[in-house]
Amino acid sequence: MTEYTVVRDYPYPIEEVWAVLTDPELVAQWTTTGQGGRPEGFAAVAGTRFRFVGKPTIGWAGVVYCEVLDVEAPRALRYTWKGDRDSDDVTEVTYLLEKTGSGTRFTWRHTEFRGVGGFAMSRLLGNVRRKMLTDGVPPVLEAYHRAQR
16 A cells, blocks of 8 residues: 655644635635645535546546545544546545644645555655645745734
């Protein structure tokens, strides 16, 4: 089984980071940075089924099907990730947030990839997530933080 983890520290309170990671309008602003999709029907509520809709490419229709499994606001969120509606390959994404002396540490963990195809997908998605969390999230956080003052 393969997985990837991305850890980023943001100089903002945990509640603000949680909002940027879970408010659908804000999520759409940072996910598209890494060629990801915008959320449709997302709510940080266990049992919520939602989709990420992005630009289709060869071999992918552009939709990821998800279901929220667990929520412990503002510290944790876990949901399923299924890249093809008819596939049996279901992976899991976990967000973990913790307060630090200078803000919030955010850990994105994507697990349960299987086989050679899963290994390749985990590498591809890991690169996309690093871009989103490094280039996409900070400006959205900064704008959100300024609006809260």
